[in-house]
Amino acid sequence: MLIRNPEATPESARTILRRNDRGGYTVPNGRIYPFQWNWDSGFVALGYLTFDDKRAWQELDALFAGQWDDGMVPHIVFHKPAEGYYPGPEIWGTRHAPPTSGISQPPVITSAVLRLFREAKDREAAGKNARALFPKLLAWHRWWHETRDPERSGLVTSVHPWESGRDNLPDWDAPLAAVTPKLDVSALRKDITHVNADERPSHDFYNRVMTLVEEAKALGWNGARVARELSFRVCDLGIQCILMRADRDLRALAEALSQPVVGEIDGWLAQESAAFGRLVAPDGSFRSLDLRSGQLSPAVTAATFMPLYARAVDAAAASALARLFEQWMTRVAFAVPSTDPSYPGFDPQRYWRGPVWLIMNFMIADGFVAYGFDHIADRIRRDSRAIVRRSGFMEYFDPRDGRGLGGCDFSWSAAIALYWGLLD
Numbered sequence: 049m050l051i052r053n054p055e056a057t058p059e060s061a062r063t064i065l066r067r068n069d070r071g072g073y074t075v076p077n078g079r080i081y082p083f084q085w086n087w088d089s090g091f092v093a094l095g096y097l098t099f100d101d102k103r104a105w106q107e108l109d110a111l112f113a114g115q116w117d118d119g120m121v122p123h124i125v126f127h128k129p130a131e132g133y134y135p136g137p138e139i140w141g142t143r144h145a146p147p148t149s150g151i152s153q154p155p156v157i158t159s160a161v162l163r164l165f166r167e168a169k170d171r172e173a174a175g176k177n178a179r180a181l182f183p184k185l186l187a188w189h190r191w192w193h194e195t196r197d198p199e200r201s202g203l204v205t206s207v208h209p210w211e212s213g214r215d216n217l218p219d220w221d222a223p224l225a226a227v228t229p230k231l232d233v234s235a236l237r238k239d240i241t242h243v244n245a246d247e248r249p250s251h252d253f254y255n256r257v258m259t260l261v262e263e264a265k266a267l268g269w270n271g272a273r274v275a276r277e278l279s280f281r282v283c284d285l286g287i288q289c290i291l292m293r294a295d296r297d298l299r300a301l302a303e304a305l306s307q308p309v310v311g312e313i314d315g316w317l318a319q320e321s322a323a324f325g326r327l328v329a330p331d332g333s334f335r336s337l338d339l340r341s342g343q344l345s346p347a348v349t350a351a352t353f354m355p356l357y358a359r360a361v362d363a364a365a366a367s368a369l370a371r372l373f374e375q376w377m378t379r380v381a382f383a384v385p386s387t388d389p390s391y392p393g394f395d396p397q398r399y400w401r402g403p404v405w406l407i408m409n410f411m412i413a414d415g416f417v418a419y420g421f422d423h424i425a426d427r428i429r430r431d432s433r434a435i436v437r438r439s440g441f442m443e444y445f446d447p448r449d450g451r452g453l454g455g456c457d458f459s460w461s462a463a464i465a466l467y468w469g470l471l472d
């Protein structure tokens with residue numbers, strides 16, 4: 049029987065966003081993540097859209113204050129100093145003003161802008177804001193397609209597990225194993241002072257990912273060199289799908305705003321579609337690709353359903369994904385586990401190795417609807433509603449029983465629950 053959490057109401061979700069608002073930008077959680085995170089901001093903006101259009105646009109403006117001259121939008125903007133997070137701005141050493149990290153994150157922002165543009169109540173402001181953001185979005189998409197795809201292969205390179213936003217996926221085990229750890233940061237970590245260590249990545253993971261930060265720093269954060277020379281270079285299935293969807297959404301914005309770049313965007317979409325087959329495994333599932341070794345990931349993660357969100361597959365592939373979803377659901381109670389529950393490394397409490405994340409559920413359900421699998425999308429939405437009602441706005445959830453995990457009062461969980469109508 050599910051216990052009703054009295055905190056899971058629209059008012060309490062709005063209160064979380066207001067409490068996590070640091071004056072124009074929203075922290076994911078004040079203790080674990082006390083700065084502005086890139087893809088979090090896209091979902092947070094959708095949450096604000098349900099009650100305060102102006103604040104939704106402001107969230108995105110704050111993020112773009114951190115955009116680099118080469119178009120990159122960093123994964124963290126350190127607007128103001130805050131205690132309790134490692135690695136802070138001095139470790140990244142990017143010398144940007146305002147201080148930022150040196151890597152990006154899945155570009156969900158473009159799709160959020162399209163939703164704001166279409167759905168915001170103040171139509172005049174929506175047109176003005178979308179027009180002002182358009183060149184910044186375009187510069188960021190060009191950065192993905194040019195700097196991060198130097199060979200114009202149609203598949204973009206990610207250089208750090210944190211760039212995927214799905215930090216400790218099994219997909220990164222093999223590529224990270226090829227990174228020789230050059231430092232031991234276990235004593236510097238702050239995350240495990242806030243959250244149970246069993247629910248977070250390992251020390252070994254941290255030593256390797258921080259080695260990557262040092263490598264990029266040694267290259268002076270030069271975008272072109274980072275893309276070609278870092279010892280971790282992968283095509284993350286999540287980023288690739290989110291980018292393809294973002295390209296489609298950017299195209300829709302370009303048309304609506306009469307921006308003469310539709311041909312350029314069509315070129316990207318054609319290249320991505322042509323290359324997408326490189327991410328299909330012999331069993332028909334979709335995987336990340338290690339660009340250094342040429343190997344597909346041995347694990348299937350929830351991103352295997354994301355080609356639906358990207359509108360990147362045909363009806364037959366969509367039906368196969370619907371069947372795969374049904375198989376997964378024979379093993380867990382709540383959709384959608386972040387890693388295949390039959391994978392030997394499936395860990396239902398450890399971050400991206402098993403737990404359910406509401407923002408992934410939202411995107412995966414969107415994809416199933418687009419291909420006519422409304423009953424699956426309904427199932428995902430029903431499960432999302434049930435876990436939020438049971439456990440509140442936690443960072444992630446155990447797919448076996450819906451128990452909340454990670455940080456509490458999490459901005460993107462509150463925001464997507466509001467936008468997706470999980471609390472009515």
Ligand code: DGY
Pocket residue numbers: 123134135210215239
């Ligand atoms: C962290 O610090 O855990 C973040 O996910 C990095 O973006």
